[in-house]
Amino acid sequence: MSASLAPECNQVKERYDNCFLKWYSEKFLRGAATTDECDPLFKQYEKCLSKVLNDRGIDKMVKEAREDNRENDAEHLKPKR
Amino acid sequence: MKIFQQSTEFDYSWEEVSISNWRKYGPWNESCKHVIAVDTLSRTVDPSTGILRTERLITCKQTAPKWVLSLLGGQDTSLVYETSYVDASQRSVTLCSMNLTWSDLLNVRETCIYSPSSSNPAGKTKFQQRAEITALCGGWAKIRNKLEEVTVERFQQNAAKGREGFETVLEMSRRAFQEQKSPILREAKI
Numbered sequence: 001m002s003a004s005l006a007p008e009c010n011q012v013k014e015r016y017d018n019c020f021l022k023w024y025s026e027k028f029l030r031g032a033a034t035t036d037e038c039d040p041l042f043k044q045y046e047k048c049l050s051k052v053l054n055d056r057g058i059d060k061m062v063k064e065a066r067e068d069n070r071e072n073d074a075e076h077l078k079p080k081r
Numbered sequence: 082m083k084i085f086q087q088s089t090e091f092d093y094s095w096e097e098v099s100i101s102n103w104r105k106y107g108p109w110n111e112s113c114k115h116v117i118a119v120d121t122l123s124r125t126v127d128p129s130t131g132i133l134r135t136e137r138l139i140t141c142k143q144t145a146p147k148w149v150l151s152l153l154g155g156q157d158t159s160l161v162y163e164t165s166y167v168d169a170s171q172r173s174v175t176l177c178s179m180n181l182t183w184s185d186l187l188n189v190r191e192t193c194i195y196s197p198s199s200s201n202p203a204g205k206t207k208f209q210q211r212a213e214i215t216a217l218c219g220g221w222a223k224i225r226n227k228l229e230e231v232t233v234e235r236f237q238q239n240a241a242k243g244r245e246g247f248e249t250v251l252e253m254s255r256r257a258f259q260e261q262k263s264p265i266l267r268e269a270k271i
Binding site (some may be wrong): 002009013021024025033036053058061062064068076078079 | 096099100103104106107116117118119120121122124126127129130131132133134136138140160162164166167169170175177179181182184
C-alpha cells in the first residue's frame with residue numbers, strides 16, 4: 001500500500017491498510033460486513049494523521065472540500081434499487 | 082471549461098478491480114510515481130444503503146511545466162481530495178476527486194466509475210473517467226485557456242500511464258491471491 005504524507009504515521013497506517021483490505025475483500029464484498037473490526041486501528045492512525053494535518057493547515061482545506069462535495073454525497077449515497 | 086473523458090476495459094472481474102483499486106498507488110505501480118502518499122481521512126458504511134464511503138487525501142509531486150508552477154506559486158507538491166462510494170450489491174465503485182491546492186486558480190473535478198462490462202459482466206470491468214477543468218485566474222483569457230490546455234494534456238498523459246500501472250497492480254494482486262490460496266504453488270516457488 002501507499003505511504004502516508006506524514007512518515008511518522010507510516011507504521012500505524014500500514015497496519016490499518018492491511019486490516020481494511022482483508023475486511024474489504026473477505027467481508028464487505030461478500031455482503032457479510034456487520035461491524036468494522038479495523039476501527040480501533042483506524043483511530044490510532046487518525047490520531048497520528050490529524051496532528052500533522054492540523055499543523056500544516058490541511059484540515060481547513062479538507063473541511064472546505066467536504067462542503068463542496070455534498071452534491072456528490074447526495075448523488076452517490078442514494079439507494080439505486 | 083475543458084473536459085477530458087475516456088473509457089476503457091480491464092480483463093479482470095469487478096471484484097478484483099475493486100480490491101486492487103485500494104492498492105493502485107502502492108509499490109507495485111511503477112507508472113504513478115507522481116503520487117507520493119495516499120491517506121485515509123474517514124471511512125463509513127452507510128447504514129441504509131450499505132454503500133462504503135471513503136475520504137482520502139492524495140499527495141502528488143508536481144510535474145507541471147515551470148511557467149505553470151511559477152503561476153501557481155512554485156509549490157512542488159499538490160493535494161487532491163477524493164471521496165469514493167462502493168456499492169457491493171450493485172457492483173459499482175465511483176471515485177470523485179477535486180484539487181485542494183491552487184483551488185483559487187484552477188478547479189479540477191474528476192469522476193471515475195468501475196462497473197462490470199456489459200459484454201462480460203463476470204470477467205471484465207469497464208472504467209469510465211471524466212474530468213472538468215476550469216481555470217479561474219480573472220481577466221487573462223489567454224493564460225486561462227493555456228492553463229486549461231496544459232491540464233488536459235496532463236490528464237491524457239497520466240491516463241495512459243495510469244492504465245499501464247493499474248494493469249501491473251491487477252496482475253500482481255491476482256498472483257498474490259493465487260499463491261495465498263494454493264500452498265503447493267507457494268512451496269514450489271520457494
